[in-house]
Amino acid sequence: MARFWTEPQHKHGTPPRIGVLLANLGTPEAPSAAALRPYLKQFLSDPRVVEIPRVVWWPILNGIILNTRPAKSAAKYASIWMDEGSPLKVHTQRQSRLLAARLGDGLEVSWAMRYGAPSIPDQLNGMRAAGCDRILVVPMYPQFSASTTASVMDEVAHCLSRWRNLPELRFVRSFHDDPGYIAALARSVREHWATHGQPDRLVMSFHGTPRRTLDLGDPYHCECRKTARLVGEALELPAERLLVTFQSRFGKAEWLQPYTQPTLEALARDGVGRVDVMCPGFVADCLETLEEIAMECRAAFLGAGGKAFHYLPCLNEREDWIAALADLTRRQLGHWLDRPAPSDEALAASQRRATALGAAH
Known part of the structure; x- marks a missing residue:
C-alpha cells in the first residue's frame, strides 16, 4: 500500500494562503437509526473517547450498543432537528461563514466534524488544493479534554502523515x-436577566467525563471550574447562587460530579423555585443542550416541584462571540498575517522563471 495519497498538481506562482479550520464534535446525517449507526460507531470507536481495552469494548459496542442505541438516539435527534439539518452542523457552518466575513479576504476559512461529515481529512485536503501553506486548527471546545481536543489533534496528525509537502x-x-x-x-x-429577571440559582452544566480522567491529569475539570468562576465574577453573582454540574454520564463508572439532573431535582425538592441553566462548554447548541438540558432536565426539575426552568442558549451566532472568535483567531495566526501577499508582477515573474526552467530541462 502506498504511504502517500496523490498530491495535487503543483503550480508554480500560486499565491500561498492561510487556512483556518473550525472543528466540532460531529453529528449524524439524518435523525434516523440508519444514519446514527455509522456515526455512533465512528464516535465510540475512538480510543480517546472510550478508554477501555478494545478486546473488552468491541463486543459491547458491536453486540449491544450499536443494536440498541441508534433508534433511541434517532428519536432524540428528531425532536431537535432543524429544517437545515442538525443544529450543531447548522450553527458551526454559520459560525464559519461569519468568521470568514470578519477575517476578510486572503484566508481560507472552513469547518469540519471530528465524526461524520464534512470530515477533517476532506477539509484539510481542500485547503491543500486551495494552496494553503499555513493552517490554524481551532477545536470548538473551550475547555481542553483528551476526549475532544486531543482527538481532533490526532485526526489532523493522521491526515498529514500521508502528505508529502x-x-x-x-x-x-x-x-x-x-x-x-x-x-x-x-x-x-445579562440580556436574559434584563428580560426575565434573575433566578434563584444559575446552573452551569458542562459535558461530563469519567472521574478517572481527572486523576490521570486531564485538565478539563479545572478549566470548566475556571470558566464558571470567571463568568460568575463578571456577573458579580454570589458564589452560593452559582452551581457547576456535569451532564451526559454513560455507563456505571463514576463520572465528574455533581451530576446535572440529580442536582436539579434536589434543588426543586429543597424549595428552589427557578433555575437558569446554561452550557458554557458548548459554543453551538446541539443534542446535549437542546434535548438533554432544555427538554429532559426541564421536565425533571418541574416534575420534582420546581416552578420555572429557563434554558439559556449557547453562543451560536451572537455578534460578540463571533468577534471574540475572530480576535482569538488573529492572535493565534500572529506573524502569519504579517507576510505580504505576492504582487501580480511577482507571481507573473515566478511563473516565467518556472516555465523557462522547465524548457531548459
Whole structure:
C-alpha cells in the first residue's frame, strides 16, 4: 500500500494562503437509526473517547450498543432537528461563514466534524488544493479534554502523515479563560436577566467525563471550574447562587460530579423555585443542550416541584462571540498575517522563471 495519497498538481506562482479550520464534535446525517449507526460507531470507536481495552469494548459496542442505541438516539435527534439539518452542523457552518466575513479576504476559512461529515481529512485536503501553506486548527471546545481536543489533534496528525509537502500548523489548545469568550457568556446572561429577571440559582452544566480522567491529569475539570468562576465574577453573582454540574454520564463508572439532573431535582425538592441553566462548554447548541438540558432536565426539575426552568442558549451566532472568535483567531495566526501577499508582477515573474526552467530541462 502506498504511504502517500496523490498530491495535487503543483503550480508554480500560486499565491500561498492561510487556512483556518473550525472543528466540532460531529453529528449524524439524518435523525434516523440508519444514519446514527455509522456515526455512533465512528464516535465510540475512538480510543480517546472510550478508554477501555478494545478486546473488552468491541463486543459491547458491536453486540449491544450499536443494536440498541441508534433508534433511541434517532428519536432524540428528531425532536431537535432543524429544517437545515442538525443544529450543531447548522450553527458551526454559520459560525464559519461569519468568521470568514470578519477575517476578510486572503484566508481560507472552513469547518469540519471530528465524526461524520464534512470530515477533517476532506477539509484539510481542500485547503491543500486551495494552496494553503499555513493552517490554524481551532477545536470548538473551550475547555481542553483528551476526549475532544486531543482527538481532533490526532485526526489532523493522521491526515498529514500521508502528505508529502506539509504546511505550517498551529492549534488552539483551549480558550476557557479567553476574555472575549467570557464576556460573551456573561453578556448573554445579562440580556436574559434584563428580560426575565434573575433566578434563584444559575446552573452551569458542562459535558461530563469519567472521574478517572481527572486523576490521570486531564485538565478539563479545572478549566470548566475556571470558566464558571470567571463568568460568575463578571456577573458579580454570589458564589452560593452559582452551581457547576456535569451532564451526559454513560455507563456505571463514576463520572465528574455533581451530576446535572440529580442536582436539579434536589434543588426543586429543597424549595428552589427557578433555575437558569446554561452550557458554557458548548459554543453551538446541539443534542446535549437542546434535548438533554432544555427538554429532559426541564421536565425533571418541574416534575420534582420546581416552578420555572429557563434554558439559556449557547453562543451560536451572537455578534460578540463571533468577534471574540475572530480576535482569538488573529492572535493565534500572529506573524502569519504579517507576510505580504505576492504582487501580480511577482507571481507573473515566478511563473516565467518556472516555465523557462522547465524548457531548459
